[in-house]
Amino acid sequence: MDTNFSSLLRAWFADRGRDLPWRITDERGLRDPYRTWISEIMLQQTRVEAVLPYFEDFLQQFNGPEALAAASEQQVLKAWAGLGYYRRARLLHAAASSLVKDFASEFPASAKELRILPGIGAYTSAAIASLAFGERIPVVDGNVKRVVARFMALERGADDPKLERAAREQGNRWMSELPDGNLAAAGELNEALMELGATLCTPRNPRCGECPVAESCAALKQGKVLELPLPKKVKKWVDLEMVFLVQRVGARVLLKARQDGWSPGLYEPPSLILKDQPPESAATRLQHDFQLPTKIVPKDCGVVRHTITHHRIRAHVFLAPSGPTVHREDCLDPESVPLTGLARKVLDSAFP
Numbered sequence: 599m600d601t602n603f604s605s606l607l608r609a610w611f612a613d614r615g616r617d618l619p620w621r622i623t624d625e626r627g628l629r630d631p632y633r634t635w636i637s638e639i640m641l642q643q644t645r646v647e648a649v650l651p652y653f654e655d656f657l658q659q660f661n662g663p664e665a666l667a668a669a670s671e672q673q674v675l676k677a678w679a680g681l682g683y684y685r686r687a688r689l690l691h692a693a694a695s696s697l698v699k700d701f702a703s704e705f706p707a708s709a710k711e712l713r714i715l716p717g718i719g720a721y722t723s724a725a726i727a728s729l730a731f732g733e734r735i736p737v738v739d740g741n742v743k744r745v746v747a748r749f750m751a752l753e754r755g756a757d758d759p760k761l762e763r764a765a766r767e768q769g770n771r772w773m774s775e776l777p778d779g780n781l782a783a784a785g786e787l788n789e790a791l792m793e794l795g796a797t798l799c800t801p802r803n804p805r806c807g808e809c810p811v812a813e814s815c816a817a818l819k820q821g822k823v824l825e826l827p828l829p830k831k832v833k834k835w836v837d838l839e840m841v842f843l844v845q846r847v848g849a850r851v852l853l854k855a856r857q858d859g860w861s862p863g864l865y866e867p868p869s870l871i872l873k874d875q876p877p878e879s880a881a882t883r884l885q886h887d888f889q890l891p892t893k894i895v896p897k898d899c900g901v902v903r904h905t906i907t908h909h910r911i912r913a914h915v916f917l918a919p920s921g922p923t924v925h926r927e928d929c930l931d932p933e934s935v936p937l938t939g940l941a942r943k944v945l946d947s948a949f950p
């Protein structure tokens with residue numbers, strides 16, 4: 599039996615890899631590039647369990663680059679609503695248009711060309727090129743970096759660019775061990791490395807006893823598994839106190855598309871960032887700014903908490919029942935437009 603790192607890892611993956619809907623391969627062992635692309639974008643900063651309910655639905659709605667390019671941005675954002683990091687959906691839509699217009703709806707087969715498309719960077723291009731076209735190019739994500747830091751006992755922080763470079767160089771060495779003429783091998787090796795990091799070589803409680811490459815793991819030999827990679831620098835949070843005013847008109851709600859900050863283009867009820875004023879007076883100010891009946895005192899529905907990017911938000915929610923004069927175009931059915939994650943929590947709090 600071949601006992602080099604990549605053979606051991608690929609054999610383990612063939613035996614133990616999780617059965618996931620985007621892992622279907624053809625008779626050559628290659629994947630469909632469109633499915634691979636959608637899954638890789640969905641999986642960015644998102645857990646497998648969170649992606650599973652969205653993946654097939656999204657593919658049913660948009661079954662290829664043409665269908666995705668032909669949809670409106672609103673339709674794409676709506677299908678994405680709940681997955682978060684909505685910039686990904688916008689870039690997906692833009693990349694589908696570019697694929698149709700500039701590449702006659704055919705995916706380019708190399709990582710270099712794939713990077714021309716919006717939203718496809720070093721990681722995603724390497725994943726698509728290796729998994730769908732067999733290019734021998736390593737993927738480097740957080741899981742791979744952790745495996746490499748431990749396997750080689752590198753005293754580097756998880757966010758240290760030198761660890762990223764070392765993982766890429768080591769990945770290229772492992773790629774060079776692959777058997778000639780096997781088109782599926784590069785994708786298998788990449789997927790196996792990521793799977794090892796996701797299932798055995800985990801940040802806490804790694805299961806080294808089950809690891810296929812434990813015999814040559816330097817961190818295991820040196821008793822440093824739990825120390826590596828070194829911790830990231832601490833994130834600097836910005837705390838925000840906000841007020842949301844939920845103005846109801848029958849089954850509709852006053853909703854505005856966000857213009858800037860987080861999730862531009864997605865909808866939320868009117869809001870203000872609190873400076874020094876009490877939440878009640880900010881709610882009244884919102885009524886005034888949005889020309890709502892100020893005589894109706896909104897009901898205090900409590901506080902919801904939300905984090906997005908580096909913001910930690912405490913949002914005070916006020917519900918203003920329908921007023922006699924409120925009939926406006928911006929009163930929308932919340933089910934018909936893409937909402938931010940925070941807006942969903944706000945509406946759940948206003949309409950428990």
Ligand code: SF4
Pocket residue numbers: 745748749798799800804805806809810811812815816817818823
């Ligand atoms: S032996 Fe443990 S630390 Fe080393 S690669 Fe395997 S799971 Fe990771």
